[in-house]
Amino acid sequence: MSDRNIITDAGLTINELYTKDNTNITDHSLPGEFPFTRGVQSSMYRGKLWTMRQYAGFSTAEESNKRYHYLLNQGVSGLSVAFDLPTQIGYDSDHPLADGEVGKVGVAIDSIEDMERLFEGINLENVSTSMTINASGFILLALYVALAKKQGADLKKISGTIQNDILKEYAARGTYIYPPKASMRIITDIFEWCSTDVPKWNTISISGYHIREAGSTAVQEIAFTLSNGKAYVKAALEKGLDINVFGKRLSFFFNAHNDLFEEVAKFRAARRMWAKIMRDLGATDEKAMMLRFHTQTGGSTLTAQQPLNNICRVTIQTLAAVMGGTQSLHTNGYDEALSLPTEEAAKIALRTQQIVAFESGVPNTVDPLAGSYFVESLTNEVEKAAWELIEKIDAMGGSVAAIEEGFMQEQIAASAYQYQKDIENGTKISVGVNKFQSEEVNKTPVFKIDESIQKLQTDKLAALRSRRDNEKVNACLQQLETAAKGTENLLPIVVTAVENYCTLGEIADTLRNVFGEYNA
Structure with a gap:
């Protein structure tokens, strides 16, 4: 028997051998049955x-x-x-x-x-x-x-x-x-x-x-x-x-x-x-x-x-x-x-x-x-x-x-x-990082994002704001602010707001004005 001590990252000790004598199985439920240890569906x-x-x-x-x-x-x-x-x-x-x-x-x-x-x-x-x-x-x-x-x-x-x-x-x-x-x-x-x-x-x-x-x-x-x-x-x-x-x-x-x-x-x-x-x-x-x-x-x-x-x-x-x-x-x-x-x-x-x-x-x-x-x-x-x-x-x-x-x-x-x-310190092995390293140059192709997309999105927003009904937008945001100050469910109001072309940032900012921001 080895005297090597193996402990998982979670601090659990792993025995060299497990037998029925040191395994306490008290849960004999079937799949699809409470407490669902074996799965939430009977046939999975x-x-x-x-x-x-x-x-x-x-x-x-x-x-x-x-x-x-x-x-x-x-x-x-x-x-x-x-x-x-x-x-x-x-x-x-x-x-x-x-x-x-x-x-x-x-x-x-x-x-x-x-x-x-x-x-x-x-x-x-x-x-x-x-x-x-x-x-x-x-x-x-x-x-x-x-x-x-x-x-x-x-x-x-x-x-x-x-x-x-x-x-x-x-x-x-x-x-x-x-x-x-x-x-x-x-x-x-x-x-x-x-x-x-x-x-x-x-x-x-x-x-x-x-x-x-x-x-x-x-x-x-x-x-x-x-x-x-x-x-x-x-x-x-x-x-x-x-x-x-x-x-x-x-x-x-x-x-x-x-x-x-x-x-x-x-x-x-x-x-x-x-x-x-x-x-x-x-x-x-x-x-x-x-x-x-x-x-x-x-x-x-x-x-x-x-x-x-x-x-x-x-x-x-x-x-x-x-x-x-x-x-x-x-x-x-x-x-x-x-x-x-x-x-x-x-x-x-x-x-x-x-x-x-x-x-x-x-x-x-x-x-x-x-x-x-x-x-x-x-x-x-x-x-x-x-x-x-x-x-x-x-x-x-x-x-x-x-x-x-x-x-x-x-x-x-x-x-x-x-x-x-x-x-x-090498206690944990990561292959290729702290053991079995290689001097080969990495030639893996990488995916790059075109920097021009920020302008594309900004132009889209400007066009949207110029053609939408801004009176309706303001009314929707005012209704959201009023609801946020009370107890009314916000979701139906937000759905109406986006249908009237309110933007994500405008909705989020409206609630920032009511709720404030979290600082850790």
């Missing part, structure tokens, strides 16, 4: 494969539209939109603070005209769309709904997700606009409005992905994410919403890293924990207790050195997500440590999912690692460690208080620091 991928949803968006709406058609032709089964930083934080492309950032990390969307260009030739009633947008998510949802109405779609049938998870922005990512209480008000307005007007829409994707990207461990990822989920549920309950209605439209967004078995255990533990959390908060409908989640492979695990190695990393992460029971999946391009993915890299990433789906045999049985002494033990260990963190957060008064006190931020920063130390 034998009935329907996960949605292959490739995240894309860059430059102008026209350019992103070309990539969406390319991906649909390559076999994606759902769209996922990336927005540029000005759009994410509520600035139009002609705002001084948008200078140099327009279209760089995602697509620039300023008005309903951009939304029409983004989805030209795509019937919104027939496609599921995920939009990675948070602080300004309510505006993008309004734009999407307004476009669907223009297309003649039945709003009861359109489906998709907005990320809409502002708490993790304060803790890990930083694209917030308003203070926490105002942001929570907007989020519960979305819950309420969608439950009646857009019932198939997932109103939030409670995100551990960015918490992990910021440097957290697997345990911290699910502990902080589920704590944030509790905060959203409690806010909705305080608004008088029915947990058995809005609970069915909550979804989650997790990361997949390289430690295959710890990642599978993380996904299994998260489902079990959320089911118990929702039951304790009053849910009686099992569908409101199900943790449904999207996965993206780990961007922070990709290396600029020897970038083709990233194809192997993404494959391992894909297997972790699928064996962990994800409902949809984005696989990263091998070149994403260098630039936005090229078409070739995006195609290989999609083909990775398709090969796992149709050639690996992994989807042929439900929860294929269930019953493994190792995986069952690890699932229990991950769950135990995550509950301990959640109990600390609860003792502080919940996620909002824990974020305001800096607890989550400090925990994430400490884990990120430790990981970097381990890479630098």
Whole structure:
């Protein structure tokens, strides 16, 4: 027997051997049954494969539209939109603070005209769309709904997700606009409005992905994410919403890293924990207790050195997500440590999912690692460690208080620091970075954004403002300001505003004047 001590990044000790004598399996539930450890559907991928949803968006709406058609032709089964930083934080492309950032990390969307260009030739009633947008998510949802109405779609049938998870922005990512209480008000307005007007829409994707990207461990990822989920549920309950209605439209967004078995255990533990959390908060409908989640492979695990190695990393992460029971999946391009993915890299990433789906045999049985002494033990260990963190957060008064006190931020920063130390001292191996290096010159082609797009977007905005009915625009913005000062649901007013060609920045600024801005 080896005396080598192996501890995961999350601080869990891995035994050399697992047997029935040291594996305490107390959960004998079946897939599709509470607490859903083995999956939220009884047949899982034998009935329907996960949605292959490739995240894309860059430059102008026209350019992103070309990539969406390319991906649909390559076999994606759902769209996922990336927005540029000005759009994410509520600035139009002609705002001084948008200078140099327009279209760089995602697509620039300023008005309903951009939304029409983004989805030209795509019937919104027939496609599921995920939009990675948070602080300004309510505006993008309004734009999407307004476009669907223009297309003649039945709003009861359109489906998709907005990320809409502002708490993790304060803790890990930083694209917030308003203070926490105002942001929570907007989020519960979305819950309420969608439950009646857009019932198939997932109103939030409670995100551990960015918490992990910021440097957290697997345990911290699910502990902080589920704590944030509790905060959203409690806010909705305080608004008088029915947990058995809005609970069915909550979804989650997790990361997949390289430690295959710890990642599978993380996904299994998260489902079990959320089911118990929702039951304790009053849910009686099992569908409101199900943790449904999207996965993206780990961007922070990709290396600029020897970038083709990233194809192997993404494959391992894909297997972790699928064996962990994800409902949809984005696989990263091998070149994403260098630039936005090229078409070739995006195609290989999609083909990775398709090969796992149709050639690996992994989807042929439900929860294929269930019953493994190792995986069952690890699932229990991950769950135990995550509950301990959640109990600390609860003792502080919940996620909002824990974020305001800096607890989550400090925990994430400490884990990120430790990981970097381990890479630098060689305790942790990153192939091609601190071991098995190569002197070869990197010849990987990179994707470049044309700098002229900022002027294109600015010119579009000027043309829009010159031809729209500005009296109607001002009336819409005044109505929004009045509603924001009271308790009226903001979503119907924002939909009317975008239909009358109010811009994203104008709407966001109107609420800035009422709610103020958050400064960390």
